[in-house]
Amino acid sequence: MKALEIYKLLPKTNCKKCGYPTCLAFAMKLATGKVEVEACPDLDSGTKALLGGATRPPVRLVEVGVGERSVAVGEEFVLFRHEKTFYHPPGIMVQVSDTWPEEQVRSIVETVRERVVHRVGMDLVLTGVAVRDESGSPDRFAETVALAGGGSALPLVLIASDPVSHEAALAVAGHYRPLVHAATEENWQDIVALAKRYGCPLAVRAADPAGLTALAGNCADAGVSDLMLDPAPRSLRDYIAAATEIRKAAIGRTEPALGYPIFLDTTPLGETDAALAAGILKYAGIIVVPRSLLPP
Amino acid sequence: MTNSSEPGSEVREVRLGATRAEGGTREVSYVIGGERDLPFLGNRPDRLLVALEVCDDPRFSPPVVRDYVGDLANNPDEWARAAERTYGADLVRLNFTSTKQRRFDAFGEIATTMDQVLAATIRPLIVEGSSEPELDSEVFRRCGEAGEGERLLLGTAEADRYRSVAAAALAYGHAVIAQSPIDINLAKQLNILLRETGIPRDRIVIDPYTGALGYGFEYSYSVMERVRLAGLAGDADLAMPMISAPADTLSVREVREAAPADRDAMAVAWEFYTAYSAFVAGASIVCVRHPLSVKKLREVLEVNRR
Numbered sequence: 001m002k003a004l005e006i007y008k009l010l011p012k013t014n015c016k017k018c019g020y021p022t023c024l025a026f027a028m029k030l031a032t033g034k035v036e037v038e039a040c041p042d043l044d045s046g047t048k049a050l051l052g053g054a055t056r057p058p059v060r061l062v063e064v065g066v067g068e069r070s071v072a073v074g075e076e077f078v079l080f081r082h083e084k085t086f087y088h089p090p091g092i093m094v095q096v097s098d099t100w101p102e103e104q105v106r107s108i109v110e111t112v113r114e115r116v117v118h119r120v121g122m123d124l125v126l127t128g129v130a131v132r133d134e135s136g137s138p139d140r141f142a143e144t145v146a147l148a149g150g151g152s153a154l155p156l157v158l159i160a161s162d163p164v165s166h167e168a169a170l171a172v173a174g175h176y177r178p179l180v181h182a183a184t185e186e187n188w189q190d191i192v193a194l195a196k197r198y199g200c201p202l203a204v205r206a207a208d209p210a211g212l213t214a215l216a217g218n219c220a221d222a223g224v225s226d227l228m229l230d231p232a233p234r235s236l237r238d239y240i241a242a243a244t245e246i247r248k249a250a251i252g253r254t255e256p257a258l259g260y261p262i263f264l265d266t267t268p269l270g271e272t273d274a275a276l277a278a279g280i281l282k283y284a285g286i287i288v289v290p291r292s293l294l295p296p
Numbered sequence: 297m298t299n300s301s302e303p304g305s306e307v308r309e310v311r312l313g314a315t316r317a318e319g320g321t322r323e324v325s326y327v328i329g330g331e332r333d334l335p336f337l338g339n340r341p342d343r344l345l346v347a348l349e350v351c352d353d354p355r356f357s358p359p360v361v362r363d364y365v366g367d368l369a370n371n372p373d374e375w376a377r378a379a380e381r382t383y384g385a386d387l388v389r390l391n392f393t394s395t396k397q398r399r400f401d402a403f404g405e406i407a408t409t410m411d412q413v414l415a416a417t418i419r420p421l422i423v424e425g426s427s428e429p430e431l432d433s434e435v436f437r438r439c440g441e442a443g444e445g446e447r448l449l450l451g452t453a454e455a456d457r458y459r460s461v462a463a464a465a466l467a468y469g470h471a472v473i474a475q476s477p478i479d480i481n482l483a484k485q486l487n488i489l490l491r492e493t494g495i496p497r498d499r500i501v502i503d504p505y506t507g508a509l510g511y512g513f514e515y516s517y518s519v520m521e522r523v524r525l526a527g528l529a530g531d532a533d534l535a536m537p538m539i540s541a542p543a544d545t546l547s548v549r550e551v552r553e554a555a556p557a558d559r560d561a562m563a564v565a566w567e568f569y570t571a572y573s574a575f576v577a578g579a580s581i582v583c584v585r586h587p588l589s590v591k592k593l594r595e596v597l598e599v600n601r602r
Contacts, residue, residue: 080525082518119510236599240336240576273565274572274596281517281576 001054003031009051011042033057033077058250060260062201062226064091064128064179064286065155071127073285074261079244079251090284091127092276093157094291095267097134098144105147108291113154115295130181130265130288131169133160138168145169151176157203157288159265163190174198179286181263182230183219185211192222201226203263203286207234209245209255217257228285230263236271236278239264243283261285305530307331308498310471310537312387312449313420320446323418326386328501328580329537334524335578344575346593347422347583348385349541350375352409356393358546360563361585373412380417383587384594388413389422389541395435396427403434410442422449422473422539422583425461432460440464449473449501449539449581455486462493473539475503478515480522480534487533497532501581506542509570510550516540517577524578540574541583542567564588572596 007027018039020026029035030051037043037051061075071091078084094112096105109129117124129148133141141160148156156178158169166180175198182205183191195202202224204215212229219227229246233239243262249255264284266275272293279287307329314320328343351357354369361369368375372390379385390413392406406425414421423443426435437460440450451473453461458474465472472495476482483502490500504523506516520538527535545551545567554562567589571582575597584590 080518080521081514082522236596237336244334244337271596271599273568273592274599277569277572278576281573 001031001051003028006030006051006055009043009047010040013042015042017041030055033075056259058253058259059247060225060227061088062228062261062285064157064177064201065151066176067152069125069128069154070177071155071286076247076283077251079247088285090280091155091286093128093130093155093286093288094126094294095130095132095159095288096144096148096291097132098137098141099134100144102147105144108294109148109154111294113149127286128155128157130157130159133158133162133165136162138162138165141165142168142172145178146172151178155179157181157286159288161187163187163194166191166194170194170198170200174200177201179203179228179263181205183215185215188215188218189222192219192224195219196223201228203228203230205230205232205263207232209242209249209258212246213255213257216260220257227260228263229258229260230265233264233269236269236275239269239275240278240282247283264288266290305332305528305532305535307524307527307537308532308535310498310501311447312471314445314447318447321414322420322446324420325447326420331524332528334528335576343580344597345386345581346571346590346597347387347389347541347581348379348383348587348590349389349391349583349585350379350413351391351393352405353392353394353397356391356396358551358563358585360546360551360559361587364560364587372409373416376413377416379587379590380419383590385419385590386594387420387422387581388417389424389583391424392426392435392439395425395431400428400431403438406435406438407442410439414443414446420449421446422451422581424451424473425464429457432457433463436460436464437467440468440470443470444468447471451475452503453486453490455482455489458486458490459493462490462495465499466494471499471501473501473503474536475505478505478507478512478519480504480519480526483519483523484526484531484533487536491533497536500536502534502536502538503541504538506540506570506574508542508545508548509566509573511544511548513542513570513573516542517573520574520577520579537580538578539581539583540571540577540579542570542574545570546585560586560588564592568592 010023014022018026057075059074059076063072073088112126151173159181181203206212231242250259264279265288269275309329313322313325352372376388379388425439426432448470450470452475474486504519563586567584
């Protein structure tokens with residue numbers, strides 16, 4: 001929709017409640033997908049739905065973490081950077097396990113927090129930490145999440161399949177917007193309820209796009225709109241193919257339930273350098289890497 | 297906008313190398329290209345090739361490579377043999393860096409080195425001939441002649457100096473690398489010029505010029521994606537396989553200034569990320585300089601076949 005068409009549907013009161021000086025300025029931001037239609041408090045629900053469907057970015061902006069180290073991904077508009085540009089570089093999360101000794105977790109968290117590469121006017125930093133439940137013990141998982149700062153210092157990804165583990169971890173970190181990973185065919189009802197209660201972004205995981213579409217649809221209907229899609233790739237090729245298919249459906253707006261950032265866990269793929277490169281090049285929003293990627 | 301990425305026309309196949317049955321002396325020959333989709337989406341990852349550079353004059357090779365290969369650097373044929381047998385390169389890229397020195401006139405040496413390297417290798421060969429326009433005619437003729445029947449991949453043709461290399465390729469039956477400065481329109485224009493000299497489309501490999509990662513690589517990446525999309529959309533003058541030979545990846549500050557103990561690892565990391573990204577953008581052949589980069593790239597390509 002063009003800015004002027006949108007403008008005709010707005011209240012034209014220039015009340016500034018949306019944060020923009022005039023309704024026309026707001027309409028122009030809407031037209032480029034830079035702002036949510038919800039920012040205008042005076043629209044009826046019918047107009048909101050109409051404008052929302054036409055102006056929402058094809059890939060939703062999802063934020064993980066809070067404060068200055070938080071990362072926002074998604075809100076992309078093209079498949080190839082030569083068509084316009086890519087706006088949000090992916091967040092890179094270093095994995096720790098809840099079976100590791102305390103010292104080891106601490107040292108990795110510290111490296112992630114402190115490591116900076118200065119490069120042509122830019123300070124490049126790692127994004128955060130992904131805590132994986134390998135102990136099977138909810139208490140242990142929650143303790144490790146606390147050890148990783150609980151999300152107050154660095155954005156976290158909580159990786160567990162057991163909703164009980166997530167419940168324990170969210171009691172620690174739930175107020176710092178960790179990414180909850182993952183809702184699956186089996187557990188999504190419990191997990192989505194937790195993500196909703198804490199207002200956290202949620203990754204859904206399924207090995208085929210149809211499964212992802214169904215899961216994402218279910219979770220959105222259940223009230224969690226900050227979703228990410230984990231296509232559970234078996235190989236690098238698999239990842240590139242799945243990510244391309246998902247992003248094509250999103251950009252072409254053929255499947256709104258795929259209009260979310262993509263999540264890539266490189267740790268089961270083996271070839272970490274290649275997987276990281278593939279994730280950066282091909283549409284990943286959040287990338288989990290093993291600690292072996294850290295400089296010694 | 298995005299329809300051009302749908303499977304459509306095919307990237308033209310180009311043959312490299314000739315076995316005895318095909319009139320050469322190679323033990324294998326390769327076919328590159330033939331894709332009908334974006335990289336790693338089609339079914340041809342087995343056609344991706346990793347080339348290792350061998351210089352006839354090692355003074356123009358990066359210090360990190362000279363230190364790693366040691367004495368091999370003084371014997372291009374031994375270096376080339378190790379590239380195939382020890383380091384696992386799919387093919388050798390023989391770079392006649394000696395032509396970079398001032399007042400070069402050792403034309404006889406070129407044929408000798410060609411013969412030695414051909415005798416030491418069993419796989420197809422990429423030959424980068426002359427580095428200086430005024431030497432082109434003589435150097436390309438000698439490279440082409442020495443490799444007659446071997447179906448070399450001969451480089452490099454550029455918009456203002458393509459006649460000599462084209463003539464050598466035509467006379468002795470080789471394929472040509474067509475290099476343009478990170479510009480899809482100039483790439484197309486050069487391919488048309490080459491075709492007008494008589495080089496058929498199935499003997500052209502596009503080199504869109506690759507900058508090092510962190511030093512302009514993203515422009516090369518995008519041009520490679522655009523060339524591939526244009527080829528798939530049916531532009532026959534851009535539907536050729538691509539070769540990516542990042543020239544300065546081992547000269548970047550991060551590699552030069554790395555601590556001595558980390559220098560090989562940094563060199564390999566820099567080359568690997570650049571070269572793998574070039575594959576993802578659509579390159580059929582990537583050329584690297586550090587032997588350990590070859591190993592790492594080959595491992596990933598093996599995994600990618602699955």
